[in-house]
Amino acid sequence: MGPADKVSGNSYGHVTVLLRETVSALGLVPGSLAVDCTLGGGGHTRLLLEAVGKSGKVLAFDRDPMAIQHAEKAFSREIESGQLILVHKPFSELASHVSMAGLAGTIDGIIADLGVSSPQLDIGERGFSFLNEGPLDMRMDTSRPGTAADLVNTADEKDLSRIFRDFGEEPMARHFAKMICRQRAIEPFSTTRELASFIEKHSPYSSKSRRHPATRIFQALRIAVNDELGELDRFLAGAVPLLKKGGRLAVITFHSLEDRAVKHFFAEATGKSKRQQLGRHVALTETELDRMVAAKGQLVAPYPIEPSEAEVAANPRARSARLRVFEKF
Numbered sequence: 001m002g003p004a005d006k007v008s009g010n011s012y013g014h015v016t017v018l019l020r021e022t023v024s025a026l027g028l029v030p031g032s033l034a035v036d037c038t039l040g041g042g043g044h045t046r047l048l049l050e051a052v053g054k055s056g057k058v059l060a061f062d063r064d065p066m067a068i069q070h071a072e073k074a075f076s077r078e079i080e081s082g083q084l085i086l087v088h089k090p091f092s093e094l095a096s097h098v099s100m101a102g103l104a105g106t107i108d109g110i111i112a113d114l115g116v117s118s119p120q121l122d123i124g125e126r127g128f129s130f131l132n133e134g135p136l137d138m139r140m141d142t143s144r145p146g147t148a149a150d151l152v153n154t155a156d157e158k159d160l161s162r163i164f165r166d167f168g169e170e171p172m173a174r175h176f177a178k179m180i181c182r183q184r185a186i187e188p189f190s191t192t193r194e195l196a197s198f199i200e201k202h203s204p205y206s207s208k209s210r211r212h213p214a215t216r217i218f219q220a221l222r223i224a225v226n227d228e229l230g231e232l233d234r235f236l237a238g239a240v241p242l243l244k245k246g247g248r249l250a251v252i253t254f255h256s257l258e259d260r261a262v263k264h265f266f267a268e269a270t271g272k273s274k275r276q277q278l279g280r281h282v283a284l285t286e287t288e289l290d291r292m293v294a295a296k297g298q299l300v301a302p303y304p305i306e307p308s309e310a311e312v313a314a315n316p317r318a319r320s321a322r323l324r325v326f327e328k329f
Helices: 020-027 042-052 063-075 075-082 093-100 117-124 146-153 155-167 173-186 192-201 215-226 228-242 256-269 272-281 285-291 308-314
Strands: 033-036 059-060 085-089 107-113 243-253 297-299 322-326
Touching: 020 042, 020 107, 020 243, 033 042, 042 059, 042 107, 063 075, 063 085, 075 085, 093 107, 093 228, 093 322, 107 228, 107 272, 117 322, 146 155, 146 173, 155 173, 155 192, 173 192, 192 215, 215 228, 228 243, 228 256, 243 256, 256 272, 256 322
Parallel strands: 033 059, 033 107, 059 085, 107 243
Antiparallel strands: 243 322, 297 322
């Protein structure tokens, strides 16, 4: 999530998507207070530090201990000077942490990059990807219990089917859930390639498909293990009150489920949803509508910002990224 790129010059091994576009969209000036909710390797954090200058401050959150440990070394000077504060917590706890620090209503800009970082995907021991052999883990915070293996081997067939359908948008969710439950009764799944190979072997899809049949299943398990959609909902609900007037919230999504959640939240926060509902039933003036919808802010751009062709060519993982930016009234 939000790891560093080549611009940042560190060794975390990830290219941050929409790096400059996201930081630029916040409109920060020297002395600003900004939050990077998804520290990762520090790609956005580094540019935020440059934007706020030595008179400003950046808070950086991440629930992954590896990201925090990396940042402690990469940003040792900024941490020592007090310009950067690291917070080893999930971004769903942003509101409570900032409020306890007495900073609610003072934040100039907040960034959340919802993508999984390359180190998480590429290091086999993390168990996120079926392309690398490793334990079936998938926890972003490895200090907490509940791995993907626990879920695959203990959840009942109905729950597994629901997870595959709702979080992976897998059309054959019931089929895969049934086959997995049959196999685990013989021998539990323990590694990424065991599960991926089993799914591939029992897939009803054509072998000519470009997408590996385990892709949606692994996405669904990752989302379920880390409660990603629940974390996102809690984060969004608490973020807007933290912003000062004119403060901005920028969110990068990578798949339809999270993008739909962000789009819906922003529609509510801008009054668009209520405006459309009222407009269908009652004849109101614009002034009356504005008063009734009680909008909290506006979108900075009417459509999501997408990576350029050059960025996608250099980093194919950027292809599905969408950036939405909200400004508080």
